[in-house]
Amino acid sequence: MENLIALVNRLQRACTALGDHGDESALPTLWDALPSIAVVGGQSSGKSSVLESIVGKDFLPRGSGIVTRRPLVLQLHRIDEGREYGEFGHLPRKKFSDFAAVRKEIGDETDRETGRSKQISTVPIYLSIYSPNVVNLTLIDLPGLTKVAIDGQSESIVMDIENMVRSYIEKPNCIILAVSPANQDLATSDAIKISREVDPKGERTFGVLTKIDLMDKGTDAVDILEGKSYKLQFPWIGVVNRSQADINKNVDMIAARRREREYFAQTPEYQHLAARMGSEHLGKVLSKHLEAVIKSRIPGLQSLINKTIIELESELSRLGKPIATDAGGKLYMIMEICRIFDGIFKEHLDGVRPGGDKIYSVFDNQLPGALKRLQFDKHLAMENVRKLITEADGYQPHLIAPEQGYRRLIETALITIKGPAEASVDAVHAILKELVHKSINETVELKQYPSLRVEVGNAAVESLDRMKEESKRATLQLVEMENSYLTVDFFRKLPQDVEKGGNPTHSVFDRYNDSYLRRIGSTVLSYVNMVCASLRNSIPKSIVYCQVREAKRSLLDHFFAELGKKEARQLGKLLDEDPAIMQRRVSIAKRLELYRAAQSEIDSVAWSK
Ligand SMILES: Nc1nc2c(ncn2[C@@H]2O[C@H](COP(=O)(O)OP(=O)(O)OP(=O)(O)O)[C@@H](O)[C@H]2O)c(=O)[nH]1
Secondary structure, eight states: OHHHHHHHHHHHHHHHHTTOSSSSOSSOOHHHHSOEEEEEEBTTSSHHHHHHHHHTSOOSOOOSSOOOOSOEEEEEEEOSSSOOEEEETTEEEEEEOOHHHHHHHHHHHHHHHHOSSSOOOOOOEEEEEEETTOOSEEEEEOOOBOSSOOTTSOTTHHHHHHHHHHHHHTSTTEEEEEEEETTSOGGGOHHHHHHHHHOTTOSSEEEEEEOGGGSOTTOOSHHHHTTSSSOOSSOOEEOOOOOHHHHHTTOOHHHHHHHHHHHHHHSTTTGGGGGGOSHHHHHHHHHHHHHHHHHHHHHHHHHHHHHHHHHHHHHHHHHOOOOOSSHHHHHHHHHHHHHHHHHHHHHHHHTSSTTTHHHHHIIIIIHHHHHHTTOHHHHTOHHHHHHHHHHHHTTSOOSSSOHHHHHHHHHHHHGGGHHHHHHHHHHHHHHHHHHHHHHHHHOHHHHTOHHHHHHHHHHHHHHHHHHHHHHHHHHHHHHHHHHHSOOHHHHHHHHHHHHHHSOTTOOGGGGGSHHHHHHHHHHHHHHHHHHHHHHHHHHHHHHIIIIIHHHHHHTTHHHHHHHHTOOHHHHHHHTOOOHHHHHHHHHHHHHHHHHHHHHHHHHHHHHTO
16 A cells, blocks of 8 residues: 555645645646645644654754644655655755755745744645655644734734644645644643544544643553543554753764663553554554555545546647747648638538528529619610610611611610629628638637738738639620620511511501500510529629639638748748747646646556555
8 A cells, every 4th residue: 555655645736836735726626636734833842753753754844833834745655665855845966965054944944935934834745755764645734823922923824824733734735733732721732623623523524632741740641642631533652752962962863762661561550552652653643543544535536637628638639739940830820720711701602501502592582673673674674674775776777677776775774784794793702701800700710810810811811812813704705795796686577577567568657656666665675674684694603613612622722822831930930829828838738747647656556546
């Protein structure tokens, strides 16, 4: 099971390196999910001494008054062999093998955050200790609880410390080491008071009784240690730490542990309890408990890690691929993105996505409606017919049929079809432009590159503009073609009609009478209507051929040709990603790496259970 705790330590350190302490991150963090042990108690109750004897090293700053002024997150790592050393989170890669220097660095780092005042700070100091003489544990040393502010401290310090301590120990995954000195009344113990508050059933609180050797003569702590006077869920553990005099005399930890063992083994009151007393026993009990807790947490941890990986992966894919470094890679990337955009645009036209149907609506409603509004019948009303026929005859009235007059009447009517034809070209152009904008917005890959987005949009619209001009030319040409050559068969019928219905004895002047002109008007009207019906069918064909089909075929051809001429630097400009996004991608990729490593580690532990 040692592997399990080593794994927790590794994960916690990795999270710390990434700033994943569970404070600001929106994601639930590993830090929140992993158990840790916090040491709480009144000032000078012996917290640092307990920590030191678990570690087996003399390394924490000490003195009278308030000494611990910042939380200290202490990770103990057991190593099989080699020299022991410490390493700080704020000084990575610097190994401290001199523990007096560790103590000094804790003091200095505390002062860096709080100044040399007696103030406290909630910003933790991270310290890892690697040693063959420790068990794998993560401990948090917290500033001692106090009842009154001393000179130089703000009035709020009592509450500030209490709130900070509470913020650590109220987390359900925090195991509480409640340190109380045996030479004070347990009823006044700050440690017991605050741990009861956050853990009323005592499911995660271990009571540690210090300073047993300092109890008044004739008194002992047997009732407490046996759980008779104050019962906790877990049995009390008594310890005897070094006294201030021992510290002053530089009594080392090994000797101190031996003396502690001897104290419990040789003091008659405690002999029967000796096997479950002392700092070494405390370390083992904590380690065992931690293992059990972690074991029960593995499924939860696995699902937290898996869930986070999925979230990070989806965010990473939302942010898009990182930019290629070489020109070829960049060109390929741009072409790929353009291809995606082009595909989306085609889908709009082909009905896979909405919008293409609006084009049919132009041909089916707008064009016929506009043609109808031309009102050829009004144009071919008798008075207008008379005017045009007369004008076309000139000085010589026509003899048999008013050939020129017919042509002029037809031309002036057909020319008006140019208006609706042109309007249809414009309407389809506007729809295509709108679909380009829609497709740009729907191309997720383009969101990543604002410049490319603008360039692709402009290039597509420029192509559409060119296609519109060509379409206008071809479509108006259809109308002009009708004007340039009339359908002869239609008019061949005219003389017969004249012979049938007309009166050949009429004088030249009778040829301008009302019924004669009305007949001409209605003949021209039916010819114009025939041509109009035919144009109603051929105008959409011309528009689709020149604009819609062409847009599907070659919307970005021009852009691609220009792209081929660009150098790496210019291509790079097109892929000018927002630096914030680049940054985000890198940091998410890092986190993902951490979580993936954590996943495979925890999976391997879970399988080997
Ligand atoms: N004789 C004896 N002295 C002890 C024992 N435990 C702690 N002391 C002494 O009590 C004093 C305070 O101990 P610390 O370990 O610094 O207490 P602390 O709770 O960490 O203090 P703060 O961080 O200032 O709140 C030191 O002089 C220790 O030597 C003990 O079991 N026996």
